[in-house]
Amino acid sequence: MINTYPHNVLSIEKSVKGRRGVKVCTPSKQAQDILPSKYLRKTEINLPELSEFDTVRHFTNLSRLNFCLDTHFYPLGSCTMKYNPKSYDVLCALDNFSSLHPALPEANAQGTLQIIYELDNMLAKITGLSAFTLQPSAGAHGEFCGALIARAYHASRKDKARTQIIVPDTAHGTNPATAAMAGCEVVNIKSAANGKVDLNELQKALSEKTALVMLTIPNTVGLFEEDILQIADMVHQSGALLYMDGANLNALIGLVKPADMGVDIMHINLHKTLATPHGGGGPGAGAVGVRQGLEEFLPSPRVICKDGKYAFAKKSKLSIGKMKSFYGNIAILIRAYCYLKQLDGESLKDIAKNAIINANYVRVKLKEYFPAFFDTECMHECVLTIDKTKMPTVKTLDIAKNLLDKGFHAPTIYFPLIVPEALMIEPTETENKQMLDNFIEALKEIYNKALHTPDVLHDAPLNCPVKRIDEVSAAREPNLRWTK
Amino acid sequence: MYNQENCKFAATHEWAYIENGVATVGISDHAQHEISDIVFVELPKIGTKVEQGKSCCVIESVKSASDIYAPVSGEIVEVNQAAADNPSIVNQAPHGDGWLFKIKMSNPDEVKNLLSFEDYKAKI
Numbered sequence: 001m002i003n004t005y006p007h008n009v010l011s012i013e014k015s016v017k018g019r020r021g022v023k024v025c026t027p028s029k030q031a032q033d034i035l036p037s038k039y040l041r042k043t044e045i046n047l048p049e050l051s052e053f054d055t056v057r058h059f060t061n062l063s064r065l066n067f068c069l070d071t072h073f074y075p076l077g078s079c080t081m082k083y084n085p086k087s088y089d090v091l092c093a094l095d096n097f098s099s100l101h102p103a104l105p106e107a108n109a110q111g112t113l114q115i116i117y118e119l120d121n122m123l124a125k126i127t128g129l130s131a132f133t134l135q136p137s138a139g140a141h142g143e144f145c146g147a148l149i150a151r152a153y154h155a156s157r158k159d160k161a162r163t164q165i166i167v168p169d170t171a172h173g174t175n176p177a178t179a180a181m182a183g184c185e186v187v188n189i190k191s192a193a194n195g196k197v198d199l200n201e202l203q204k205a206l207s208e209k210t211a212l213v214m215l216t217i218p219n220t221v222g223l224f225e226e227d228i229l230q231i232a233d234m235v236h237q238s239g240a241l242l243y244m245d246g247a248n249l250n251a252l253i254g255l256v257k258p259a260d261m262g263v264d265i266m267h268i269n270l271h272k273t274l275a276t277p278h279g280g281g282g283p284g285a286g287a288v289g290v291r292q293g294l295e296e297f298l299p300s301p302r303v304i305c306k307d308g309k310y311a312f313a314k315k316s317k318l319s320i321g322k323m324k325s326f327y328g329n330i331a332i333l334i335r336a337y338c339y340l341k342q343l344d345g346e347s348l349k350d351i352a353k354n355a356i357i358n359a360n361y362v363r364v365k366l367k368e369y370f371p372a373f374f375d376t377e378c379m380h381e382c383v384l385t386i387d388k389t390k391m392p393t394v395k396t397l398d399i400a401k402n403l404l405d406k407g408f409h410a411p412t413i414y415f416p417l418i419v420p421e422a423l424m425i426e427p428t429e430t431e432n433k434q435m436l437d438n439f440i441e442a443l444k445e446i447y448n449k450a451l452h453t454p455d456v457l458h459d460a461p462l463n464c465p466v467k468r469i470d471e472v473s474a475a476r477e478p479n480l481r482w483t484k
Numbered sequence: 485m486y487n488q489e490n491c492k493f494a495a496t497h498e499w500a501y502i503e504n505g506v507a508t509v510g511i512s513d514h515a516q517h518e519i520s521d522i523v524f525v526e527l528p529k530i531g532t533k534v535e536q537g538k539s540c541c542v543i544e545s546v547k548s549a550s551d552i553y554a555p556v557s558g559e560i561v562e563v564n565q566a567a568a569d570n571p572s573i574v575n576q577a578p579h580g581d582g583w584l585f586k587i588k589m590s591n592p593d594e595v596k597n598l599l600s601f602e603d604y605k606a607k608i
Contacts, residue, residue, distance in 0.1 A: 415548075420518070472521040
């Protein structure tokens with residue numbers, strides 16, 4: 001059924017003067033009787049005046065326009081939009097978790113502390129690293145935490161010259177931003193022609209100034225760094241630390257332990273690999289792990305277990321301090337804990353294996369239509385491009401918008417930057433073959449239109465509530481406030 | 485205004501028009517085409533010392549945010565406020581009204597590290 005509700009009318013535009021949802025009693029005193037005049041509003045407040053029924057219909061109808069993971073295939077590359085089990089939502093909403101006041105004494109929060117303690121250990125087991133902090137709110141926050149740990153490590157050795165962070169051009173865009181936020185100089189290195197780290201470039205960039213090398217593994221073109229052991233050696237020889245952006249851990253979980261690759265510090269996006277809801281800005285969780293010898297630098301407080309009782313450890317002198325108030329995003333941590341309780345050993349391997357198979361299935365099936373930029377086996381995602389010689393007037397943006405019309409969320413586009421007209425597809429392991437085949441079929445149909453009737457592609461989406469957006473005007477002249 | 489044939493180019497797609505020790509800098513026509521509609525130009529501050537090959541300002545398009553690298557070392561002596569006010573001119577006239585900033589060169593020898601228009605064209 002087509003939703004004919006006038007979704008583009010704001011609640012405030014439906015406002016009728018004096019209409020109310022709830023009758024509020026007349027206050028005995030007015031604001032101006034109690035507050036100094038400087039605190040009184042000078043202009044109209046402009047709140048919508050609606051009945052309760054109008055309000056319910058307004059928001060219910062808006063919610064039905066959602067294009068989301070629970071309604072559509074969502075192959076958004078780099079985001080690991082896998083199924084988030086609904087039972088975890090129920091579990092983390094249990095009263096004992098959700099009603100817990102964050103300032104309760106340790107003795108009254110034993111269950112939650114136990115989960116933090118055990119999740120820390122579970123992540124350590126999966127990665128081979130020594131210890132984790134669960135405080136950071138998301139991936140980039142985790143990276144920032146990692147960069148601060150690296151700085152604290154070098155500072156503790158009085159090695160003050162190390163102020164540079166090396167980031168390859170196939171890293172996540174947040175990596176250079178993190179390096180700058182941590183007060184370091186960003187040194188970009190170009191990747192080799194095969195999309196992987198160029199060892200010569202890395203060697204040239206490494207020096208006694210290097211604090212950290214940040215690698216996204218697999219990288220943003222969906223390729224595994226096969227030279228990782230040599231890379232780790234080079235980094236360590238120069239006295240720097242190796243950071244792994246673990247946002248793409250879905251390709252490795254259960255198969256490879258980052259510690260075995262020589263990683264010193266890493267973050268895991270629990271909201272990606274460990275199946276907790278995300279999108280729309282959070283909340284997420286970017287747990288950060290360190291190898292043996294770096295535990296003292298982790299944020300405080302850490303949860304310890306002594307004689308079967310859980311408690312916050314005393315702050316270590318070398319700790320970088322607190323990254324987040326209280327326990328971190330605890331509802332996300334509980335969900336991730338449930339996921340790892342359900343899946344371990346062999347079933348963890350199946351996550352990575354199926355994620356890799358699904359991405360390669362899409363890549364190979366679309367080879368004649370939208371070729372992979374690096375024509376080789378990929379990991380959990382494939383980065384395709386369009387053949388400009390066949391379709392000179394068609395852009396990746398057109399392909400993405402046409403996918404919306406066919407009931408698929410668009411993949412990530414124009415990223416990574418080293419791939420022209422990039423189309424970055426990450427199916428995840430939780431999609432079945434039928435869904436992938438439907439998606440492939442949709443892209444083949446779009447391909448045929450691109451060859452024969454390219455002009456029709458420029459108007460899409462036609463079936464969505466909002467049509468083609470004028471992104472240029474929206475960015476050049478943003479109109480962010482409603483005015484009468 | 486700053487005809488391509490009379491400019492020197494960096495491999496990172498900036499051009500420099502050199503006159504009396506001052507380099508006027510912009511991005512190439514190829515670059516503006518590749519990054520597509522530009523929506524934001526963050527210019528360097530006048531007086532900033534820049535180094536050849538080092539990032540000195542940022543251009544955002546609907547596709548991406550791109551660092552602009554100084555093609556020569558020196559000091560920023562003038563910026564094109566019109567490009568920041570109306571970024572579309574960088575798309576419309578990358579070699580004209582869409583220039584970005586001027587650098588008073590500290591090491592004119594560096595020009596030999598840049599490409600001629602012919603060599604740049606062959607590279608892209």
